[in-house]
Amino acid sequence: MKDKxxxxxxxxxxxxxLEFLYKKYYRMMTKMVISNSGSEQEAKDIYQDALVVFWQxxxxxxxxxxxxxxxxxxxxxxxxxxxxxDRKKRLSNEEKxxxxxxxxxxxxxxxxxxxxxxxxxxxxxxxxxxxxxxxxSMQDIADDLGxxxxxxxxxxxxxxxxxxxELVKSQxxxxxxxx
Amino acid sequence: MNNFDLIDAYLDNDMNPEELQRFEQxxxxxxxxxRELGFQQELIVGIQQARRxxxxxxxxxxxxxxxxxxxxxxxxxxxxxxxxxxxxxWGIYSLYDDETPQEFMPVAxxxxxxxxxxxxxxxxxxxxxxxxxxxxxxxIPKDSEAxxxxxxxxxxxxxxxxxxxxxxxxxxxxxxxPETITGFDGAEEIADSLQAPGTIASKKKxxxxxxxxxxxxxxxxxxxxxxxxxxxxxxxxxxxxSGLYEILxxxxxxxxxxxxxxxxxxxxxxxxxxxxxxxxSVKDRSLIMxxxxxxxxx
Numbered sequence: 150m151k152d153k154x155x156x157x158x159x160x161x162x163x164x165x166x167l168e169f170l171y172k173k174y175y176r177m178m179t180k181m182v183i184s185n186s187g188s189e190q191e192a193k194d195i196y197q198d199a200l201v202v203f204w205q206x207x208x209x210x211x212x213x214x215x216x217x218x219x220x221x222x223x224x225x226x227x228x229x230x231x232x233x234x235d236r237k238k239r240l241s242n243e244e245k246x247x248x249x250x251x252x253x254x255x256x257x258x259x260x261x262x263x264x265x266x267x268x269x270x271x272x273x274x275x276x277x278x279x280x281x282x283x284x285x286s287m288q289d290i291a292d293d294l295g296x297x298x299x300x301x302x303x304x305x306x307x308x309x310x311x312x313x314x315e316l317v318k319s320q321x322x323x324x325x326x327x328x
Numbered sequence: 329m330n331n332f333d334l335i336d337a338y339l340d341n342d343m344n345p346e347e348l349q350r351f352e353q354x355x356x357x358x359x360x361x362x363r364e365l366g367f368q369q370e371l372i373v374g375i376q377q378a379r380r381x382x383x384x385x386x387x388x389x390x391x392x393x394x395x396x397x398x399x400x401x402x403x404x405x406x407x408x409x410x411x412x413x414x415x416x417x418w419g420i421y422s423l424y425d426d427e428t429p430q431e432f433m434p435v436a437x438x439x440x441x442x443x444x445x446x447x448x449x450x451x452x453x454x455x456x457x458x459x460x461x462x463x464x465x466x467x468i469p470k471d472s473e474a475x476x477x478x479x480x481x482x483x484x485x486x487x488x489x490x491x492x493x494x495x496x497x498x499x500x501x502x503x504x505x506p507e508t509i510t511g512f513d514g515a516e517e518i519a520d521s522l523q524a525p526g527t528i529a530s531k532k533k534x535x536x537x538x539x540x541x542x543x544x545x546x547x548x549x550x551x552x553x554x555x556x557x558x559x560x561x562x563x564x565x566x567x568x569x570s571g572l573y574e575i576l577x578x579x580x581x582x583x584x585x586x587x588x589x590x591x592x593x594x595x596x597x598x599x600x601x602x603x604x605x606x607x608x609s610v611k612d613r614s615l616i617m618x619x620x621x622x623x624x625x626x
Contacts, residue, residue, distance in 0.1 A: 259373065
Protein backbone atom coordinates (compact mmCIF):
# COMPACT_ATOMS: atom_id res chain seq x y z
CA MET A 150 0.00 0.00 0.00
CA LYS A 151 1.36 3.39 -0.91
CA ASP A 152 1.45 6.44 1.32
CA LYS A 153 -1.37 8.15 -0.53
CA UNK A 154 -3.70 5.22 -0.14
CA UNK A 155 -2.76 4.75 3.50
CA UNK A 156 -3.40 8.40 4.22
CA UNK A 157 -6.74 8.38 2.45
CA UNK A 158 -7.85 5.34 4.36
CA UNK A 159 -6.75 6.82 7.67
CA UNK A 160 -8.55 10.05 6.87
CA UNK A 161 -11.72 8.07 6.26
CA UNK A 162 -11.39 6.52 9.72
CA UNK A 163 -10.16 3.05 8.74
CA UNK A 164 -8.71 1.65 11.95
CA UNK A 165 -7.39 -1.45 10.15
CA UNK A 166 -5.06 0.77 8.17
CA LEU A 167 -3.82 2.27 11.40
CA GLU A 168 -2.91 -1.23 12.52
CA PHE A 169 -1.15 -1.83 9.23
CA LEU A 170 0.82 1.38 9.67
CA TYR A 171 1.71 0.44 13.22
CA LYS A 172 3.15 -2.84 12.08
CA LYS A 173 4.92 -1.34 9.11
CA TYR A 174 7.03 1.17 11.00
CA TYR A 175 7.21 -0.50 14.38
CA ARG A 176 10.87 -1.35 14.15
CA MET A 177 11.97 1.96 12.73
CA MET A 178 10.14 4.09 15.31
CA THR A 179 10.87 2.06 18.40
CA LYS A 180 14.54 1.86 17.45
CA MET A 181 14.80 5.64 17.68
CA VAL A 182 13.59 5.62 21.32
CA ILE A 183 15.59 2.56 22.31
CA SER A 184 18.79 3.98 20.88
CA ASN A 185 18.13 7.17 22.85
CA SER A 186 18.13 5.56 26.27
CA GLY A 187 14.54 4.38 26.24
CA SER A 188 13.24 0.96 27.16
CA GLU A 189 11.31 -1.23 24.76
CA GLN A 190 8.08 -0.50 26.62
CA GLU A 191 8.69 3.24 26.49
CA ALA A 192 9.48 2.97 22.80
CA LYS A 193 6.23 1.15 22.18
CA ASP A 194 4.27 3.71 24.20
CA ILE A 195 5.80 6.65 22.40
CA TYR A 196 5.17 5.11 19.00
CA GLN A 197 1.56 4.35 19.87
CA ASP A 198 1.05 7.88 21.16
CA ALA A 199 2.56 9.28 17.98
CA LEU A 200 0.26 7.19 15.84
CA VAL A 201 -2.74 8.32 17.85
CA VAL A 202 -1.73 11.95 17.30
CA PHE A 203 -1.35 11.25 13.59
CA TRP A 204 -4.72 9.52 13.54
CA GLN A 205 -6.48 12.38 15.30
CA UNK A 206 -5.07 14.99 12.99
CA UNK A 207 -5.78 12.97 9.86
CA UNK A 208 -9.32 11.92 10.75
CA UNK A 209 -10.35 15.40 11.82
CA UNK A 210 -9.16 16.72 8.45
CA UNK A 211 -6.59 18.97 10.09
CA UNK A 212 -3.60 17.49 8.33
CA UNK A 213 -2.18 18.22 4.93
CA UNK A 214 0.63 15.78 4.42
CA UNK A 215 3.64 17.33 2.72
CA UNK A 216 6.17 14.64 3.62
CA UNK A 217 6.24 10.88 3.76
CA UNK A 218 4.03 9.39 6.48
CA UNK A 219 7.05 7.76 8.10
CA UNK A 220 8.92 11.08 8.26
CA UNK A 221 5.94 12.76 9.84
CA UNK A 222 5.38 10.05 12.44
CA UNK A 223 9.09 9.89 13.15
CA UNK A 224 9.15 13.58 13.96
CA UNK A 225 6.16 13.17 16.29
CA UNK A 226 8.00 10.31 18.01
CA UNK A 227 11.07 12.47 18.41
CA UNK A 228 9.08 15.33 19.92
CA UNK A 229 7.17 13.08 22.27
CA UNK A 230 10.33 11.35 23.39
CA UNK A 231 12.07 14.68 24.00
CA UNK A 232 9.11 15.78 26.11
CA UNK A 233 9.20 12.53 28.01
CA UNK A 234 12.91 12.88 28.71
CA ASP A 235 12.31 16.45 29.93
CA ARG A 236 9.53 15.23 32.16
CA LYS A 237 11.77 12.57 33.60
CA LYS A 238 14.47 15.12 34.24
CA ARG A 239 12.04 17.41 36.00
CA LEU A 240 10.75 14.53 38.07
CA SER A 241 14.22 13.80 39.28
CA ASN A 242 14.45 17.33 40.70
CA GLU A 243 12.89 18.62 43.88
CA GLU A 244 9.55 19.62 42.42
CA LYS A 245 8.80 15.92 41.96
CA UNK A 246 6.36 15.62 44.83
CA UNK A 247 4.04 18.46 43.93
CA UNK A 248 3.95 17.56 40.25
CA UNK A 249 3.26 13.96 41.04
CA UNK A 250 0.43 14.99 43.30
CA UNK A 251 -1.21 17.11 40.61
CA UNK A 252 -0.68 14.44 37.95
CA UNK A 253 -2.05 11.77 40.21
CA UNK A 254 -5.11 13.84 41.00
CA UNK A 255 -5.77 14.45 37.32
CA UNK A 256 -5.31 10.81 36.48
CA UNK A 257 -7.72 9.76 39.18
CA UNK A 258 -10.42 12.05 37.87
CA UNK A 259 -9.84 10.84 34.35
CA UNK A 260 -10.22 7.27 35.57
CA UNK A 261 -13.57 8.10 37.16
CA UNK A 262 -14.86 9.61 33.94
CA UNK A 263 -13.44 6.73 31.94
CA UNK A 264 -15.36 4.29 34.09
CA UNK A 265 -18.60 6.18 33.47
CA UNK A 266 -17.95 6.36 29.73
CA UNK A 267 -17.75 2.59 29.65
CA UNK A 268 -21.10 2.37 31.35
CA UNK A 269 -22.66 4.11 28.37
CA UNK A 270 -24.00 2.16 25.43
CA UNK A 271 -21.78 1.44 22.48
CA UNK A 272 -23.41 3.99 20.20
CA UNK A 273 -23.19 6.73 22.80
CA UNK A 274 -19.54 5.96 23.39
CA UNK A 275 -18.78 6.09 19.70
CA UNK A 276 -20.64 9.34 19.08
CA UNK A 277 -18.88 11.11 21.91
CA UNK A 278 -15.45 9.76 20.97
CA UNK A 279 -15.87 10.45 17.27
CA UNK A 280 -17.06 13.95 17.97
CA UNK A 281 -14.73 15.02 20.77
CA UNK A 282 -11.58 13.11 19.88
CA UNK A 283 -11.64 12.22 16.21
CA UNK A 284 -13.19 15.58 15.39
CA UNK A 285 -15.55 14.00 12.89
CA SER A 286 -18.34 16.11 11.44
CA MET A 287 -21.94 15.34 12.32
CA GLN A 288 -22.46 14.26 8.72
CA ASP A 289 -19.62 11.72 8.95
CA ILE A 290 -20.89 10.47 12.29
CA ALA A 291 -24.38 10.08 10.87
CA ASP A 292 -22.99 8.14 7.89
CA ASP A 293 -20.74 5.99 10.01
CA LEU A 294 -23.31 5.08 12.62
CA GLY A 295 -26.25 4.92 10.26
CA UNK A 296 -28.31 7.86 11.48
CA UNK A 297 -30.91 9.35 9.18
CA UNK A 298 -29.31 12.78 9.07
CA UNK A 299 -27.06 15.23 10.88
CA UNK A 300 -29.87 16.47 13.10
CA UNK A 301 -30.45 12.98 14.42
CA UNK A 302 -26.72 12.63 15.07
CA UNK A 303 -26.65 15.99 16.82
CA UNK A 304 -29.60 15.17 19.05
CA UNK A 305 -28.12 11.79 19.86
CA UNK A 306 -24.80 13.37 20.78
CA UNK A 307 -26.54 15.88 23.06
CA UNK A 308 -28.46 13.14 24.83
CA UNK A 309 -25.38 10.97 25.24
CA UNK A 310 -23.39 13.77 26.75
CA UNK A 311 -26.22 14.63 29.09
CA UNK A 312 -26.41 11.00 30.12
CA UNK A 313 -22.69 10.92 30.83
CA UNK A 314 -22.97 14.13 32.79
CA GLU A 315 -25.72 12.68 34.96
CA LEU A 316 -23.96 9.38 35.34
CA VAL A 317 -20.77 10.97 36.58
CA LYS A 318 -22.64 13.29 38.91
CA SER A 319 -24.81 10.53 40.31
CA GLN A 320 -21.94 8.21 41.01
CA UNK A 321 -19.47 10.66 42.43
CA UNK A 322 -19.77 13.73 44.53
CA UNK A 323 -19.02 17.03 42.92
CA UNK A 324 -16.14 17.55 45.28
CA UNK A 325 -14.33 14.81 43.38
CA UNK A 326 -14.23 17.08 40.39
CA UNK A 327 -14.89 20.64 41.35
CA UNK A 328 -12.51 21.22 44.21
CA MET B 329 -31.59 27.42 28.28
CA ASN B 330 -30.19 25.82 31.38
CA ASN B 331 -26.51 25.80 32.27
CA PHE B 332 -25.85 22.46 30.61
CA ASP B 333 -27.30 23.61 27.29
CA LEU B 334 -25.49 26.91 27.43
CA ILE B 335 -22.16 25.30 28.14
CA ASP B 336 -22.73 22.62 25.52
CA ALA B 337 -23.44 25.26 22.89
CA TYR B 338 -20.42 27.26 24.04
CA LEU B 339 -18.05 24.30 23.88
CA ASP B 340 -19.37 23.23 20.49
CA ASN B 341 -18.98 26.76 19.07
CA ASP B 342 -22.69 26.86 18.43
CA MET B 343 -23.22 30.42 19.66
CA ASN B 344 -23.56 33.53 17.58
CA PRO B 345 -21.39 36.54 18.59
CA GLU B 346 -24.13 38.08 20.73
CA GLU B 347 -24.84 34.87 22.62
CA LEU B 348 -21.14 34.35 23.09
CA GLN B 349 -20.65 37.81 24.56
CA ARG B 350 -23.60 37.38 26.92
CA PHE B 351 -22.31 33.97 28.01
CA GLU B 352 -18.84 35.30 28.73
CA GLN B 353 -20.30 38.11 30.80
CA UNK B 354 -22.35 35.62 32.75
CA UNK B 355 -19.31 33.47 33.24
CA UNK B 356 -17.36 36.24 34.91
CA UNK B 357 -20.11 36.87 37.43
CA UNK B 358 -21.57 33.42 37.94
CA UNK B 359 -19.31 31.08 39.94
CA UNK B 360 -21.72 28.19 39.57
CA UNK B 361 -21.65 28.47 35.78
CA UNK B 362 -17.87 28.69 35.83
CA ARG B 363 -17.60 25.52 37.90
CA GLU B 364 -20.04 23.74 35.64
CA LEU B 365 -17.97 24.76 32.63
CA GLY B 366 -14.86 23.32 34.27
CA PHE B 367 -16.73 20.08 34.86
CA GLN B 368 -17.94 19.87 31.26
CA GLN B 369 -14.44 20.51 29.99
CA GLU B 370 -13.14 17.76 32.19
CA LEU B 371 -15.74 15.39 30.77
CA ILE B 372 -14.51 16.13 27.26
CA VAL B 373 -10.91 15.54 28.29
CA GLY B 374 -12.05 12.24 29.77
CA ILE B 375 -13.79 11.25 26.54
CA GLN B 376 -10.66 12.11 24.58
CA GLN B 377 -8.50 10.12 26.95
CA ALA B 378 -10.84 7.13 26.72
CA ARG B 379 -10.62 7.18 22.94
CA ARG B 380 -6.84 7.49 23.10
CA UNK B 381 -6.65 4.46 25.34
CA UNK B 382 -9.04 2.56 23.10
CA UNK B 383 -6.85 3.17 20.05
CA UNK B 384 -3.71 2.28 21.96
CA UNK B 385 -5.28 -0.93 23.21
CA UNK B 386 -6.13 -1.78 19.64
CA UNK B 387 -2.54 -1.22 18.56
CA UNK B 388 -1.32 -3.23 21.49
CA UNK B 389 -3.13 -6.25 20.11
CA UNK B 390 -1.33 -6.03 16.79
CA UNK B 391 1.37 -8.65 16.40
CA UNK B 392 4.48 -6.88 15.27
CA UNK B 393 6.23 -9.91 13.84
CA UNK B 394 9.59 -11.17 14.92
CA UNK B 395 11.01 -7.71 15.47
CA UNK B 396 11.36 -7.86 19.17
CA UNK B 397 12.66 -11.40 18.95
CA UNK B 398 15.26 -10.24 16.50
CA UNK B 399 16.32 -7.49 18.83
CA UNK B 400 16.57 -9.68 21.85
CA UNK B 401 18.36 -12.59 20.23
CA UNK B 402 22.04 -12.21 20.69
CA UNK B 403 24.72 -14.15 18.94
CA UNK B 404 25.51 -16.45 21.81
CA UNK B 405 21.89 -17.51 22.12
CA UNK B 406 21.79 -18.17 18.43
CA UNK B 407 24.90 -20.32 18.52
CA UNK B 408 23.61 -22.20 21.57
CA UNK B 409 20.36 -22.81 19.71
CA UNK B 410 22.13 -24.20 16.68
CA UNK B 411 24.28 -26.50 18.81
CA UNK B 412 21.25 -27.82 20.69
CA UNK B 413 19.39 -28.36 17.43
CA UNK B 414 22.40 -30.22 16.08
CA UNK B 415 22.53 -32.49 19.11
CA UNK B 416 18.83 -33.21 19.02
CA UNK B 417 19.00 -33.87 15.30
CA TRP B 418 21.92 -36.22 15.70
CA GLY B 419 20.07 -38.05 18.46
CA ILE B 420 17.00 -38.52 16.27
CA TYR B 421 19.20 -39.49 13.36
CA SER B 422 21.02 -42.23 15.23
CA LEU B 423 17.86 -43.49 16.92
CA TYR B 424 16.14 -43.77 13.61
CA ASP B 425 19.08 -45.55 12.17
CA ASP B 426 18.97 -48.27 14.81
CA GLU B 427 15.64 -49.46 13.51
CA THR B 428 16.47 -49.56 9.83
CA PRO B 429 18.45 -52.81 9.59
CA GLN B 430 15.40 -54.78 10.72
CA GLU B 431 13.00 -53.02 8.43
CA PHE B 432 14.69 -52.45 5.13
CA MET B 433 15.72 -56.01 4.51
CA PRO B 434 12.44 -57.57 3.36
CA VAL B 435 11.38 -54.67 1.18
CA ALA B 436 12.91 -54.31 -2.25
CA UNK B 437 10.31 -53.76 -4.85
CA UNK B 438 10.88 -52.52 -8.40
CA UNK B 439 7.95 -50.18 -8.19
CA UNK B 440 9.18 -48.71 -5.02
CA UNK B 441 12.54 -48.08 -6.52
CA UNK B 442 11.09 -46.00 -9.28
CA UNK B 443 9.13 -44.12 -6.72
CA UNK B 444 12.33 -43.77 -4.83
CA UNK B 445 14.10 -42.27 -7.78
CA UNK B 446 11.37 -39.78 -8.29
CA UNK B 447 11.14 -38.80 -4.73
CA UNK B 448 14.85 -38.83 -4.11
CA UNK B 449 14.64 -39.96 -0.55
CA UNK B 450 11.95 -37.47 0.28
CA UNK B 451 9.57 -39.39 2.40
CA UNK B 452 11.96 -41.06 4.75
CA UNK B 453 13.87 -38.07 5.72
CA UNK B 454 11.33 -36.47 7.90
CA UNK B 455 13.36 -36.97 11.02
CA UNK B 456 16.55 -36.00 9.24
CA UNK B 457 14.99 -33.12 7.52
CA UNK B 458 14.23 -31.54 10.83
CA UNK B 459 17.95 -31.10 10.91
CA UNK B 460 19.17 -29.99 7.55
CA UNK B 461 21.78 -32.11 5.81
CA UNK B 462 24.33 -29.43 6.33
CA UNK B 463 23.83 -29.85 10.03
CA UNK B 464 24.02 -33.63 9.70
CA UNK B 465 27.20 -33.49 7.70
CA UNK B 466 29.09 -30.66 9.23
CA UNK B 467 27.89 -30.68 12.78
CA ILE B 468 27.81 -34.34 13.48
CA PRO B 469 31.55 -34.65 13.79
CA LYS B 470 31.60 -31.84 16.29
CA ASP B 471 28.66 -33.18 18.17
CA SER B 472 29.98 -36.68 18.06
CA GLU B 473 33.22 -35.43 19.50
CA ALA B 474 31.29 -34.04 22.38
CA UNK B 475 29.50 -37.30 22.81
CA UNK B 476 32.71 -39.21 22.40
CA UNK B 477 34.23 -37.31 25.25
CA UNK B 478 31.43 -38.24 27.55
CA UNK B 479 31.46 -41.82 26.40
CA UNK B 480 35.20 -41.96 26.64
CA UNK B 481 35.09 -40.93 30.22
CA UNK B 482 32.79 -43.81 30.96
CA UNK B 483 34.47 -46.31 28.61
CA UNK B 484 38.11 -45.41 28.25
CA UNK B 485 38.64 -48.00 25.53
CA UNK B 486 36.48 -46.02 23.10
CA UNK B 487 38.53 -43.96 20.69
CA UNK B 488 37.42 -41.05 18.65
CA UNK B 489 38.36 -42.74 15.38
CA UNK B 490 36.04 -45.59 16.16
CA UNK B 491 33.18 -43.31 16.83
CA UNK B 492 33.81 -41.41 13.63
CA UNK B 493 33.60 -44.64 11.72
CA UNK B 494 30.43 -45.38 13.62
CA UNK B 495 29.02 -42.15 12.38
CA UNK B 496 29.90 -43.12 8.84
CA UNK B 497 28.25 -46.44 9.31
CA UNK B 498 25.24 -44.70 10.57
CA UNK B 499 24.97 -42.81 7.33
CA UNK B 500 25.48 -45.78 5.04
CA UNK B 501 22.49 -47.97 5.88
CA UNK B 502 20.37 -44.91 5.88
CA UNK B 503 20.58 -44.86 2.09
CA UNK B 504 18.25 -47.82 2.04
CA UNK B 505 16.12 -46.55 4.82
CA PRO B 506 13.81 -44.64 2.51
CA GLU B 507 12.96 -47.82 0.68
CA THR B 508 11.47 -49.43 3.71
CA ILE B 509 9.09 -46.69 4.50
CA THR B 510 8.41 -45.89 0.88
CA GLY B 511 7.66 -49.52 0.33
CA PHE B 512 5.49 -49.73 3.34
CA ASP B 513 3.42 -46.66 2.53
CA GLY B 514 3.55 -47.27 -1.17
CA ALA B 515 2.29 -50.81 -0.75
CA GLU B 516 -0.80 -49.54 0.95
CA GLU B 517 -1.42 -47.01 -1.75
CA ILE B 518 -0.79 -49.41 -4.61
CA ALA B 519 -3.11 -51.96 -3.08
CA ASP B 520 -5.94 -49.47 -3.30
CA SER B 521 -5.34 -48.12 -6.75
CA LEU B 522 -3.39 -48.37 -9.93
CA GLN B 523 -1.79 -45.02 -9.64
CA ALA B 524 1.48 -44.46 -11.39
CA PRO B 525 4.50 -44.19 -9.17
CA GLY B 526 4.72 -40.54 -10.00
CA THR B 527 1.41 -39.91 -8.37
CA ILE B 528 2.50 -41.73 -5.30
CA ALA B 529 5.65 -39.76 -5.27
CA SER B 530 3.82 -36.52 -5.45
CA LYS B 531 1.55 -37.55 -2.63
CA LYS B 532 4.54 -38.23 -0.52
CA LYS B 533 6.04 -34.93 -1.37
CA UNK B 534 2.95 -33.18 -0.28
CA UNK B 535 3.21 -34.77 3.09
CA UNK B 536 6.84 -33.75 3.33
CA UNK B 537 6.74 -30.31 1.88
CA UNK B 538 7.45 -28.29 4.92
CA UNK B 539 10.43 -29.77 6.65
CA UNK B 540 12.19 -26.42 6.43
CA UNK B 541 11.58 -23.75 9.00
CA UNK B 542 10.19 -20.69 7.29
CA UNK B 543 9.80 -17.17 8.58
CA UNK B 544 8.15 -14.34 6.71
CA UNK B 545 9.21 -10.77 7.21
CA UNK B 546 7.29 -8.06 5.42
CA UNK B 547 8.66 -5.22 7.47
CA UNK B 548 11.72 -4.54 5.36
CA UNK B 549 10.88 -2.03 2.77
CA UNK B 550 13.91 -2.75 0.63
CA UNK B 551 13.10 -6.41 0.22
CA UNK B 552 9.82 -7.01 -1.50
CA UNK B 553 10.33 -10.51 -2.88
CA UNK B 554 13.56 -11.84 -1.46
CA UNK B 555 14.93 -14.68 0.61
CA UNK B 556 17.91 -15.88 2.57
CA UNK B 557 18.92 -18.85 4.69
CA UNK B 558 20.05 -18.13 8.19
CA UNK B 559 20.84 -20.85 10.69
CA UNK B 560 19.16 -23.43 8.49
CA UNK B 561 15.98 -21.38 8.47
CA UNK B 562 14.44 -19.89 5.38
CA UNK B 563 13.50 -16.22 5.61
CA UNK B 564 11.11 -14.89 3.01
CA UNK B 565 10.92 -11.14 2.66
CA UNK B 566 7.92 -9.50 1.15
CA UNK B 567 4.18 -9.83 1.15
CA UNK B 568 3.31 -13.49 0.97
CA UNK B 569 -0.15 -13.02 2.36
CA SER B 570 -1.79 -12.90 -1.06
CA GLY B 571 -1.59 -16.65 -1.52
CA LEU B 572 -0.35 -19.91 -0.14
CA TYR B 573 3.25 -20.87 -0.67
CA GLU B 574 4.90 -24.27 -0.64
CA ILE B 575 8.48 -25.34 -0.17
CA LEU B 576 9.52 -28.32 -2.26
CA UNK B 577 12.52 -30.32 -1.12
CA UNK B 578 14.50 -32.82 -3.14
CA UNK B 579 17.40 -34.99 -2.03
CA UNK B 580 17.27 -33.77 1.51
CA UNK B 581 20.18 -35.91 2.60
CA UNK B 582 22.78 -35.08 0.04
CA UNK B 583 22.64 -31.91 -2.03
CA UNK B 584 19.38 -30.51 -0.99
CA UNK B 585 17.51 -28.81 -3.80
CA UNK B 586 14.76 -26.51 -2.79
CA UNK B 587 12.04 -24.72 -4.64
CA UNK B 588 9.41 -22.27 -3.57
CA UNK B 589 6.00 -22.46 -5.14
CA UNK B 590 4.02 -19.25 -4.95
CA UNK B 591 1.20 -17.91 -7.10
CA UNK B 592 1.63 -20.44 -9.92
CA UNK B 593 5.37 -19.88 -10.16
CA UNK B 594 8.34 -21.87 -8.99
CA UNK B 595 11.41 -20.21 -7.54
CA UNK B 596 14.69 -21.95 -6.90
CA UNK B 597 16.15 -21.63 -3.43
CA UNK B 598 19.80 -22.03 -2.61
CA UNK B 599 20.11 -23.22 0.97
CA UNK B 600 23.66 -21.88 1.19
CA UNK B 601 22.51 -18.41 0.32
CA UNK B 602 23.07 -16.37 3.45
CA UNK B 603 22.67 -13.00 1.81
CA UNK B 604 19.27 -11.55 1.08
CA UNK B 605 18.66 -12.01 -2.63
CA UNK B 606 15.70 -11.65 -4.91
CA UNK B 607 13.62 -14.73 -5.67
CA UNK B 608 14.18 -15.84 -9.26
CA SER B 609 11.52 -17.85 -10.99
CA VAL B 610 12.32 -21.11 -12.72
CA LYS B 611 12.24 -20.67 -16.50
CA ASP B 612 13.19 -24.15 -17.64
CA ARG B 613 9.97 -25.71 -18.94
CA SER B 614 10.99 -29.28 -18.40
CA LEU B 615 11.93 -28.50 -14.81
CA ILE B 616 8.63 -26.74 -14.29
CA MET B 617 6.85 -29.82 -15.62
CA UNK B 618 8.77 -32.00 -13.19
CA UNK B 619 7.99 -29.71 -10.33
CA UNK B 620 4.33 -29.71 -11.27
CA UNK B 621 4.44 -33.44 -11.41
CA UNK B 622 6.02 -33.55 -8.01
CA UNK B 623 3.29 -31.35 -6.63
CA UNK B 624 0.70 -33.64 -8.17
CA UNK B 625 -0.59 -30.96 -10.52
CA UNK B 626 -0.51 -33.04 -13.68
